[in-house]
Amino acid sequence: MKRLTRLLSVLVAIVSTSVFAEYNVNMTKGVTSVSHGIYGLHMMxxxxxxxxxxxxxxxxxxxxxxxxxxxxxxxxxxxxSTKAELIWTVVPIIILISMAIPASKVLIDLEDTTKAEMTIKITGHQWKWQYDYPKEGISFFSNLAQGSRDVITGTSAERENADNYLLNVDKRLVLPVDTSIRFLITSNDVIHNWWMRDFGVKQDANPGFINDAWAKIDKIGTYRGQCAELCGKDHGFMPIVVDVVSKADYKKWVAKQKAAAQAEAASATKTWSKADLMAKGKTVYNTNCAACHKADGSGLPPVFPAMKGSVIANGPAAAHINRVLNGKGGMPQFKALGDSDLAAVMTYERNAFGNTGSVVQPSDVKSAR
Structure with missing residues (x-):
């Protein structure tokens, strides 16, 4: 009797909705009209x-x-049997047409970006996303959060305790709710794919081309996605996080970003101390450079050379600035970063890891652009 009771308890647990909630095997319904249309078509x-x-x-x-x-x-x-042949020919045709009509409507809606109220440009990089708001004049990179970077080579327990491991970023894309948004998606190097399942958006980011998509998000909240194209060794380390906020909060966020940009521009006109440059440069380095050159500067030769003892880092500052601004080979350009960020990271590279290079000021970077 006890065994039977235990068996029944296990069966009840298996069929309970709370258990299946952890293992959702159906398509995500999402929070946009596009995702709702795709979900409805899928269920039909x-x-x-x-x-x-x-x-x-x-x-x-x-x-x-x-x-x-x-x-x-x-x-x-x-x-x-003429009758049987007619039945098994006509019935499938009717079924296919009945599915093709709503499918065509969803596909047309999927591609129609004419009613967009705002535009976001998304650029894939190895291995991060760049977001540009053309109308607002805002631009920034979104990188894997440091909390995830710190435990990539850690223990399983550390990764489980990390906040949204591999699904968190240092700077989130912020969008207003109930607004038709057009996404222009491209790449700076290899093929990436910007995938946000809750928005019903999954679009390739191809170098030299611009693909577009759109979404009108119904619900305020935080939504997470990933790059869905194998784009290199750190493909799994470029997540997407979007904060959807009220229109009033979005205006406040835009004002805050513009103020921060003005402060960044002002900071590029002053002379920084070496200590301040080193402190800021370490953060910029860990965010943008450590993926290839490693946090200890040892690199991954021969593809990604070491910063420790580097000829560039220990040589003339002008050559170092040129390399960082314009890139070379597998190293991308970093012109999108601010003058103070670039000056800080180059100063860090030239003086960390046992290097004996000079200090780079924001004015040096500005004159070299």
């Missing part, structure tokens, strides 16, 4: 397939059971 096709399966397999099993040899059934012998 699913149930049509279920009905077809029931009819076909039901007829098959009924025939096998009713007309079995043990009951003395004798197989019919005929070559053709």
């Amino acid at each position: 096709v699913f149930w049509v397939s279920v009905v077809i399966a029931i009819v076909v397999f039901g007829a098959m099993f009924y025939s096998l059971f009713t007309h079995r040899q043990s009951k003395g059934a004798v197989a019919a012998n005929f070559h053709e």
Whole structure:
């Protein structure tokens, strides 16, 4: 009796919705009209397939059971049936047309970006995202959060305790709710893919091309996505995090970003101390450079050379500035970073890891652009 009770308890647990909530196998319904349309189309096709399966397999099993040899059934012998041929030709055509009409509407809606109220440009880099707000004049990079970077090579317990491990970023894309937003998606190096399942958006970011998509988000909240294209060794380390806020909060965020940009521009006109440059440079280095050159500067030769003992880092500052601004080979350009950020990171590279280079000021970077 005890065994039976335990078995029943296990079965109840298995079929409970709380358990299945952890293992959702259906498509995400999402929070946009596009995602709702895709979900509705998916469910329609699913149930049509279920009905077809029931009819076909039901007829098959009924025939096998009713007309079995043990009951003395004798197989019919005929070559053709015009009626049967018409049925199995016309019925599938009707089913396909009934599915094609709503599918076409969803596809047309998916590609129609004409009603967009604002535009966001998304650029994929190895291995981060760059977001530009053309109308607002805002631009920034979104990198894997340091909390995730710190435990990549740590223990399983450390990774489990990390805040949204591999799904958190240092700077989030912020969007207003109930606003039609057009996304212009491209790449600076290799093919990436900007995938936000809750928005119903999954679009390739191709170098030299611009793909577009759109979304009108219904619900305030935080949504997470990932790069869905194998783009290199750190492909799994470029997540997407979007904060959807009220329109009033969005205006406040825009004002805050513009003020921060003005402060950044002002900071680029002053002369920084070496200590301040080193402190700021370490943060910029860990965010933008450590993925290839490693946090200890040892690099991953021969593809990613070491910063420790580097000819560039220990050589003339002008050559170092030129390399960081314009890139070379597998190293991308870093012109999008501010003058103070670039001056700080180069000063850090030239004086950390046992290097003996000079100090780079923001004015040096500005004159070299």
